[in-house]
Amino acid sequence: MKSFLQMYKYIFRSTPKVTISFLIMIVSTTIYKIFFLKHGGLYSLESITIANIIFRIVFTLFIIGSYGMFFGLMRGVITTSNFLLIPKIRKKALSFTFVNLLGIYTCGILISSFDDPRSVLFFTMLNLWFLSFCMSLYFIDITSVYRSNKYLILKIFFFLFSIAGPLVVVKDPFKRPVLFITIVSIFLIVVFYQIINFLNHYIRLDLNDDKTKHKLAKNLDSFNDFIADLTTGSYTSTVHQIKHIKLEKRYFKLFNITLMGPIGIYPWLAIGALSSTAYIHFIREWSLNTFL
């Protein structure tokens, strides 16, 4: 219990603003659900209002952010050289993450539509996908979610396209039952296989050896380094530009680089517009297919 409390403190002290933002997100969504959505869940409305879309986005961001935060803590335990030999730290970090993610899952079920079995199933599958995605993403350079380096192309394929697992649940399973059962079974088998391997490797500290890494993994590392160099170069050049423009125009540039990075605000606006369109389209399709 004491260590759990310290882990909460550690997360809060490491990233205070982010933690406060997440707390505001979950509290506001809960208030919205309790006082404004008395019947039905956040994702099961027949009529979609602006407030509803905003809270869907807020709650989705909260779930994604929480996964990131707890997986970040687990990664920190294994990447911080001073923490490696602390007794039971990895087991406690795992159980802490499990308890919190279970809490978020339960909260998610209550806030979304717990009265609709298919949306519960979708939300469960989505959480499993988050788990699989975060395990692969956060630990790609440290420890494997598989037992060997074989069939790397298939593993990358699964990493990129496993989102199909939760998405097919939304569609009518009786239209193409064989395809539905195949995709869902493969998804569940691989995700549970990943979870078991990951737990085993994480607790035993069975880490990837940098010098015996698979060639493709090394190439991915080089690609990462290349992107990092590119970003650094881009920052340097933007800072150089800022030095040579008029003082009054510097504020916007500085604001831009601080918030949006060296690529500026416009690409992010484009990404935001595209994903919002896709999201709204998805909600409509989902609502029509599932709830009407």
Next chain:
Amino acid sequence: MENNEIVLKLENVSKSYGDKTVLKNIDLSIKKGTIMGLVGKNGSGKTTMIKGLLGLLKLDSGKASLFDQNSWDLPSEVKQKLGYVPQAINMFDGWMTVEGIIEYVSVFYDHWNSKKVDKLLNDWHIDPKSRFRNLSEGEKQKVAIILAMGHEPELYIFDEPVASLDPVARRSFIKELIDLNLDSGSTMLFSTHITSDLERIAADVALLKDNEIHYVGDLAELKEKFGENMNLEDIFVELNK
């Protein structure tokens, strides 16, 4: 526990990275209460040896054990008795303060000597309220050392702990180690390039050369072999010619 009890043991240990052999048939054991220095050139396998010993790295062959327990599967009771200062301090710090990190680490140990930690912070002029990321490399190293000392372990393993410390801090650190050894009989394995530090504290020394242990034994005996005028650095250079 008797004084001739072996707390740390490597038996015929080998490790390679691809075609490159890093450790070749290493045998080493350290008795309780001993301070042993580990000396070797860059790339001689000191860090690999320490990581293998601590179970942070899979060995190709041989056996590594601490307190008679297989290093690859160390129980938490053994980890409670272990203090480790790694070569590189890579901590995700964010906005964490030094006291925040210390508080976080302390809850995992059955015993934590806060007074001693506060004294070390004070002696080494580290403000507990300062953010870890704002500290210099040397100060970060000091925090790492303090984290390894807080639970007063029986066995200390230091992987080049003084590399980033200034001479004053180095002396104070070495004094602390000597006091620890005298007061509680702690065992220490100390890897460093600064051979003068080893001469101050180590009774025994292990010399790594060509990925093998070239000499292990009493430092005074080693000096006798090479002549009284030679210090450990001269002997090390002579051996690596």
